[in-house]
Amino acid sequence: MSNPLRVGLIGAGRIAHSHMTAYLDHPDRVQLVAVCDIVEPAAQAYAKEAAVDVVYTDYEKMLREVDLDAVDICSSHDQHWPQTLAAAAAGKHALVEKSMAHNLPACREMLEAADNAGVTLMVAQNQRYTVETAAVKRFIDEGNLGDIQAVRTHAIMAAVPINPRGHWMNDGNAGGGVLLTNTIHHVDLLRYYIGNVKRVTGICKSVQPEMVNGAEDLVAATLEFENGAVGDVFGSWTTSLVPEGQYYMVVGSKGTLHSTPPTRGRPGVGHFGTTMYALKSPVEAGQRRGPRAEFQPLPVEDAGLPTENGVVNEILHFEECCRTGAEPISGGRDNLETMKVIAGIQESSRTGRAIDLDTL
Numbered sequence: 001m002s003n004p005l006r007v008g009l010i011g012a013g014r015i016a017h018s019h020m021t022a023y024l025d026h027p028d029r030v031q032l033v034a035v036c037d038i039v040e041p042a043a044q045a046y047a048k049e050a051a052v053d054v055v056y057t058d059y060e061k062m063l064r065e066v067d068l069d070a071v072d073i074c075s076s077h078d079q080h081w082p083q084t085l086a087a088a089a090a091g092k093h094a095l096v097e098k099s100m101a102h103n104l105p106a107c108r109e110m111l112e113a114a115d116n117a118g119v120t121l122m123v124a125q126n127q128r129y130t131v132e133t134a135a136v137k138r139f140i141d142e143g144n145l146g147d148i149q150a151v152r153t154h155a156i157m158a159a160v161p162i163n164p165r166g167h168w169m170n171d172g173n174a175g176g177g178v179l180l181t182n183t184i185h186h187v188d189l190l191r192y193y194i195g196n197v198k199r200v201t202g203i204c205k206s207v208q209p210e211m212v213n214g215a216e217d218l219v220a221a222t223l224e225f226e227n228g229a230v231g232d233v234f235g236s237w238t239t240s241l242v243p244e245g246q247y248y249m250v251v252g253s254k255g256t257l258h259s260t261p262p263t264r265g266r267p268g269v270g271h272f273g274t275t276m277y278a279l280k281s282p283v284e285a286g287q288r289r290g291p292r293a294e295f296q297p298l299p300v301e302d303a304g305l306p307t308e309n310g311v312v313n314e315i316l317h318f319e320e321c322c323r324t325g326a327e328p329i330s331g332g333r334d335n336l337e338t339m340k341v342i343a344g345i346q347e348s349s350r351t352g353r354a355i356d357l358d359t360l
């Protein structure tokens with residue numbers, strides 16, 4: 001007989017609807033038993049769609065009154081901190097949407113609370129759970145690219161039509177801004193592929209009038225990884241004319257790979273298309289270089305993931321970690337390191353100095 005993880009959802013907005021697929025398709029693993037949103041009609045509408053009877057507008061009341069194993073936190077960044085602390089105090093596991101929180105001290109407190117309570121804390125870095133990412137991770141880990149020397153990523157979004165004036169994603173007080181909302185996806189992915197970052201420099205700017213309370217809509221940063229690789233990061237939140245939305249490249253001593261633009265209509269929240277790779281050709285005797293290598297698609301079969309949907313895979317991974325006690329692939333301890341990169345970029349922009357992340 002199945003014994004699914006009993007989950008209460010907090011924040012029934014956009015990303016919560018992507019999470020719903022896991023609850024509808026895998027009731028034997030994860031059972032949504034309550035829905036909470038401060039906006040009651042949003043909670044009611046979500047609950048109806050997810051066939052859930054129990055609705056709250058106060059998450060603390062939900063934690064007191066409902067028999068839950070875990071919460072799925074899909075609220076604004078500033079809310080992740082108090083909601084995770086409340087969940088840990090109630091002995092519940094927590095899946096927290098990225099970004100882990102709005103700042104580094106909050107993340108440290110969340111981690112400590114989860115450790116003390118003996119519950120799982122996982123950050124929903126959904127891009128780590130796609131079949132493409134699994135294929136790239138394996139390809140790099142097998143040494144096919146050799147020593148990784150450089151990475152670069154850009155994420156250029158037209159968020160204004162998506163987020164109207166006054167939306168929390170444009171408000172620094174709520175943890176908004178491009179760094180925490182979007183750039184963090186790609187920084188996290190690069191960390192997943194090649195390891196931790198040692199030092200950063202960065203410039204953040206708040207240019208468009210809809211960005212308030214210090215929320216930046218432009219960021220340019222350089223990263224120095226612990227393995228010696230250099231990284232180049234660019235993020236824009238308010239560019240209305242976008243040639244190519246989101247992109248990354250990994251350059252190694254033996255070859256290079258890069259993403260192509262997103263494939264529309266893929267299940268889940270997909271941000272990249274096909275991964276292309278090329279390996280350096282062997283150099284023949286008497287030649288200065290090998291023949292030019294052509295880029296070709298990286299096969300993604302046999303990713304070893306339960307579904308094609310990265311968000312569903314992430315939620316099933318969370319269930320497995322809660323059940324077994326295993327540390328999640330994107331656990332709070334791991335994602336503190338991603339948050340340090342973001343905090344370092346902000347600190348560098350503020351001070352005009354390079355920031356060693358072990359000082360944060």
Ligand SMILES: NC(=O)c1ccc[n+]([C@@H]2O[C@H](COP(=O)([O-])OP(=O)(O)OC[C@H]3O[C@@H](n4cnc5c(N)ncnc54)[C@H](O)[C@@H]3O)[C@@H](O)[C@H]2O)c1
Pocket residue numbers: 010011012013014015016036037038039042057059074075076077079097098099124126180181269
């Ligand atoms: N993984 C991804 O690709 C992805 C994409 C979009 C958003 N996100 C993340 O998901 C989270 C939510 O973003 P969104 O786009 O769904 O935002 P949203 O504004 O659409 O939804 C947030 C919801 O949380 C509710 N809320 C706020 N405070 C609350 C509280 N105290 N108690 C209960 N409900 C509360 C709001 O009323 C709203 O319905 C953020 O962390 C964001 O970064 C991730």
